[in-house]
Amino acid sequence: MFMEFPVTSATVRILPNGLTIILDPDDSAPVVSSQLWVETGSIHEARLLGSGVSHFLEHMVFKGGGDFGPSDLAETVQAAGGHWNAYTSFDRTVYYIDGPASGLNSFLDVLAAMVFHPHLPESEFEKEKDVIRREIDMGLDDPDDTNHRLLFNTAFSRDARRQPVIGHRHLFDKITYDDLRTYHATRYTPERACLCLAGDFDPAVILGKIDALFASIPRGSGEEPLIPVDPAQLGPRRGRDTFAVPTSRITLSWKIPSLGHPDIPALDIAAAILGRGRSARLYRSIREEKELALEISAWSWSQSACEGLFAVSAETSPEKREALIAAIREELAAFPNSALEDDIAKAKRQIAASQFRTLTTISGRASDLASNWHEARDLDFTRSYLAQLDAVTAADIRRAFTHLTDSVETLTILDPEGTPAPASIAARKRRRPEPETFTLANGTTIALLPDPKVPVIALQAAVRAGAASETPGTAGLNRLLASALPKATRHRSAAELANTLESLGAAIGASSGNNSLLIQLSGLSPDLATLIPLFGEVLCEPALDSASIEREKSSQLASLQESLEDPLSVGFRNLRSRLFGKSGFGIPSLGDESSLTSLNRLSLAAHHSLHFRGPNVCLALAGDFDPAEAKELLTAALDPLPGGDAWHPSRSEVLDPSELVVPLDKKQAVLALGYPGCAALDEHRHALRMLQEWSSDMAGPFFTRIREELGLAYQVGATQFHGHDTGLFAFYMATNPDQIELAEEELRSQIAQLGSEGIPDEAFERVRSTVLSATAIEQQAPGSIARHAAIDLLFGLPADHFRQLTGIYETITPDEVRTAAHQLLAHRLPVLIRVLPPSDPTA
Incomplete structure (x- = not known):
């Protein structure tokens, strides 16, 4: 049974300056998602290709814009209850703010200011470069990032996508302040941007706001950059590297046509049959039966106007590496001649289910619409693509598999250090029943x-x-x-x-x-x-x-x-x-x-x-x-579950404060400070949720002081868990080993201030708004709702307790949070862990 993806009721309007506006009103929940997509990414960097200037600019626009000062952007978003972030990829930079419907005007003010009128303060230029340098170093410590770089750098010879989005360190270091400003002026123009809004708003009202903010922005000029593409691949490619990992990571990939080619739906179905889930053919044969892989999957990736990849990715022990590669090739060779009909039906169902889940949240719907416009200039592209998938037959898959020839194959291997080289997407509006x-x-x-x-x-x-x-x-x-x-x-x-x-x-x-x-x-x-x-x-x-x-x-x-x-x-x-x-x-x-x-x-x-x-x-x-x-x-x-008595855990042991230095040969250092936290039903647990938000938010003291003002950390924040009789509240920071002493001093200073003062009165309502909007967002998808309810039941709370959280956070007071902060942080010293590179380089 094919379940059609709903026809969207969203509308498109293009302003005279070229800015695309997508509106998808839905009043089923009092939340909105506001997303501004700029059609520029790492492939558009022209003479700066490989420097990561797109990603750098994404960081710098958060430093203020329009009438907003450096901290005003974060404070405005927080005060309106927004959750914001951004990401940069090969061909886009996306800024998004999700939150309560009441905050939409503020969200639009912020997006317009930061994206089209950023201050780009020169005083922050070198400081933010230091932050990104540490982010680059963290990527070099990450095996997944290293494996991704190895694949793309091997599969593509000239294609701009062979360059990492974050940039190469030596090219990043050469970016000048004028380069950054020129890149913004050239690429962040309205005809290259799309504003997508989904959620609870009145289109007639919001269009006036949009016109006031965006219509006067001048259209850009200048030619599009020449984007390098690969010549035809004429032979297999190989790439290998080593890393501090316990297993070998293997990827076999093949060049495939761009999105829009009639064989792409069939290749997507083939990837699902081969490697999507535990009943997939590769999983059953190679992992379960032959026991050659610890993990294995297949995937198909395609974009409009450029080649994509069809790939099998796997992890195995080094001694099984070559047998695994041979087994994958054997399975793929036999695949086109096997019986496919039953597996095709299963794959279609899997993909349809995945796409339907995007509709369960407003953010997912906005992303689906904006992505459809970005790739196809068609808001119903997901629907039409699912229809193409549903029409795929076994004959289509067999034809599509002819793209996977030896001449376009790429094999990459990331081995453990010391390993010898191998020899060879409109929801229905209904009243929600009571639980x-x-x-x-x-x-x-x-x-x-x-x-x-x-x-x-x-x-x-x-x-x-x-x-x-x-x-x-x-x-x-x-x-x-x-x-x-x-x-x-x-x-x-x-x-x-x-x-x-x-x-x-x-x-x-x-x-x-x-x-x-x-x-x-x-x-x-x-x-x-x-x-x-x-x-x-x-x-x-x-x-x-x-x-x-x-x-x-x-x-x-x-x-x-x-x-x-x-x-x-x-x-x-x-x-x-x-x-x-x-x-x-x-x-x-x-x-x-x-x-x-x-x-x-x-x-x-x-x-x-x-x-x-x-x-x-x-x-x-x-x-x-x-x-x-x-x-x-x-x-x-x-009914088959036995009855009997409930099991109850023993009382937790909480030890005295102590310190420990852990040597680890990495480019970064980590500090972790932990305190005994709340039990699951502790009266202070909601106050600690406020403290955690204040300690982790981009407008909070840890981020603004330690990361922004002093440039001491790439990651800094707080985390916690609630246990049956106690819990953990911890602060953490990733920093440069050379700055560890100053970083620790600042972290301790901010914790001490938090313990004595709690959340400042002038910031309290902003924090409350952020927590309230997070609560609303978490109550959208069925999976999240079921998880909340089951855990609450386990601790003796009502199944709909999570729906009472809004009222709890609306009434919590600064004094209650201050009391909780003092009780948590002022009565004892923390456990302190320092993870540092060994002092002896030979250690």
């Missing part, structure tokens, strides 16, 4: 939160377990169980389960946290009667077979080894163990090599038996469904 909560005979608590806006559903189970249920000898157990749990059941093999789910465009997964194990499922509403019984099988009767567990252990071990090379991960791993000791929240979620080695099927089965009991399980279903039908299905699906 219902009920308890089964076995003690399982279930909440139904129907919302018929979009035909999708989300199911979330929260099981009382998590970090508090582990010991040093079982560290990583919850993470491993979460990985193995949704793979197969006693009644369905891994292939059968994955194939059934993915044929419906559905997905199931699990994760572990501090207080619980979480199992989630998403899918389309018509499949409710199929999906709920499957979810029940996964929850009640997982197979937990030894072979699958061993594969997941290998993947978890690789993740562990990689995390031990990441400065921020190392900082928080040590912070938690220093604060909570060797039990509960002090145990690393990934475990360690010793504990992972000892875990087996018996360990996981015993853990499942202890925790997966009715009184330990809370479940929430959100989305478009019939409550009566859902209640009947859930009752039958979860």
Whole structure:
């Protein structure tokens, strides 16, 4: 059954100066997304190609514009409750602000000022260059970034996309202040821009505001830059590098035509069949059966007017590297001659489900519309492209596969250091029904939160377990169980389960946290009667077979080894163990090599038996469904869960303050300072949410003082979690090792001021607005709603408690936040972790 993507009701208007205006009003939720897309990116940098000037300019426009001073932009957005950011890619720079509908006028004021009338203060030029230099260094410490650079630099010989968006350090250093201003004047012009608004607004009213802000901006002039493109690739290309990673990362890719070519939909379907999900052919054959890969996927990437890539990406141990490459080639060679019809139907369903999920949030809808305009100048391009996908046949895929010839193949390998080189997208407006909560005979608590806006559903189970249920000898157990749990059941093999789910465009997964194990499922509403019984099988009767567990252990071990090379991960791993000791929240979620080695099927089965009991399980279903039908299905699906007594975690240990220096041979240094935080039901938890926002926001003291004024950090902020009886509130910063002492001094100074003064009265309403808008945004998608409800139920709160948060934050006072800050930060010293490069270069 093909489900058509809805025809958009959005409208397009082009101002006389060339600025495109897309308006998509929707009053189903009191939120808006305002996005300004500028059609310029790293490929448009002309003589500055490879310098990253597009990305640099994106940073600099946040320094003030129009009538807004350096801090006024952030304060205005915060006061209006906005959440803002920007990104730069190959062919676009996008600025967006999401928030409450009441803030739209302010959001437009800010976007117009920063994008078209930025101050670009010369006094900030070198300071921001230092920030980006550290960002470049962080990228060089990141294996994913390195692998991406290796692929694009090898696959493309002259194409502008072979240059990293952030730029090469030596070219970035050469950018002058005049270069920056000239690039803005030349590229940030209205005929190269699109303003897209989606959400709760009156088009007639907002058009007047738009005209007042944007209509007088003069149209640009000058020719478009000459963008280098590749000549025809006439032979295979190879690239290899090494990095501090535990596994080899392999990518086999082929050049494919640009978006718009009739074979592109067929190649997208082929990529989904081969590598999308656990029932995909490559996953089943190469990972599960041959056990040659830890992870494997396939993808197809295409843009308008330029070549794209069809690729298979995989991770494996170095000794299996060449066998893996051979197996991938063997699978792809056999693919066109195999039976494809059933897999084609599954792939179409998967892609349709993914596109429908974009409609569940206003931000997703705005992005879909703006992207459609950017690529095709057609707001309904997603709809027409899905129709093209639905028309794909096996014959189309076989024809499209002829593009994947040896002459356009590229192979890249990122090996561990020391490894020898190889030998060879209009939601329906309906009234939202009230939630219902009920308890089964076995003690399982279930909440139904129907919302018929979009035909999708989300199911979330929260099981009382998590970090508090582990010991040093079982560290990583919850993470491993979460990985193995949704793979197969006693009644369905891994292939059968994955194939059934993915044929419906559905997905199931699990994760572990501090207080619980979480199992989630998403899918389309018509499949409710199929999906709920499957979810029940996964929850009640997982197979937990030894072979699958061993594969997941290998993947978890690789993740562990990689995390031990990441400065921020190392900082928080040590912070938690220093604060909570060797039990509960002090145990690393990934475990360690010793504990992972000892875990087996018996360990996981015993853990499942202890925790997966009715009184330990809370479940929430959100989305478009019939409550009566859902209640009947859930009752039958979860009835096999045993009853008995609820499991309760032991009391957490909180250790005395201490300091630790952790040597790590990286280009950056990390500071992490942690304090015992709130329990999940602590009266101060909402006040600490305000403190966290103030400490992490771009208008807050940590960002403005440490990053902007002093240029001491690329990353700085705060994070927290709430546990069953205590929690963690932590501050962190990534900085230059040479500046570590000054950075620590400033960080401690800001924390001390926060502990004594809380949030300044003049900033309090701005922080409140930001928290309120974040709360509204989090309550849009069914997956987020179900997650909130299930976790709240687990702690004894009502299923709709998350809907009460708006009222709580509207009434919280500066004195309450000041009291919480003083209690958190003034009564004891923190645990302090410094992650630094070794002082001895040979260490």
